[in-house]
Amino acid sequence: MNATRTKPTSFVRFGKSSVRATPDGRIHALEALRSLGLSGVPEELEALARAHGLRPSLRSFGGVREAALSYTEYAMLVFSLDTLEARRWRGRAREILRRYLEGDVTLAAEVVERSPSPGHRRWLSARLESVESRKRFMSTVAKHGGEGHIYQQVSSLSNQSVLKMNSADFRRARKARNTRDGMTATELLRLSYLEAATSKAIEQRRARGNEQILRLHRQNAEIEQQLWEQTEQPDNPGA
Secondary structure, three states, X not given: OOEOOOOOOEEEEEOOEEEEEOOOOEEEHHHHHHHOOOOOOHHHHHHHHHHHXXXXXXXXXXXXXXXEEEHHHHHHHHOOOOOHHHHHHHXXXXXXXXXXXXXXXXXXXXXXXXXXXXXXXXXXXXXXXXHHHHHHHHHHHHHOOOOOOHHHHHHHHHHHHHHOOOHHHHHHHHOOOOOHHHOOHHHHHHHHHHHHHHHHHHHHHOOOHHHHHHHHHHHHHHHHHHHHHHHHOOOOOOO
């Protein structure tokens, strides 16, 4: 087992059980086994590790370092064991998948409630706002005669302005499948503001067609990028 020092622990609810967890995403191994209806003794953990390829590490749970599992390893056990608790988890997993496929937004709310991080909640708020700003922006583009490649062009221009690199390079750098999912809350808010500003400009100036829309968006992107770069520069102590 690998020894790693971590910060104080918190608790997560697994059904009726409370399991100690660390900030780096590890849970108390023996408590996790007991939440799955097992005895939760070291010998049992060792047997499961051999049978399922688990790699328990050592974490501090408020005292001496003890065996810990990742959430991925816990999920693996949920789908491998035949205990009553594991079967209940699989039933919940089927229900979660159904709600996900149906686009049930209350599922996202439940995830947010489980998150202990205010930063994560702020990010999700910014991400949701970016969804709405993009829909409004694309709707405005369509209403004013945008067609064909204009949607990809304005999106690429937005991303380049905010991220200072193209979308493909950004996804590789941040290891994200979706460009917006890899952005920080600040980047998402900047992107939303830029799209809202161009939507307003298109309406006010009554732009029509791909060329006029793209020209307006490029002008706004250049202006906003200059403003962002100015705010990012450190204060000049000699000024």
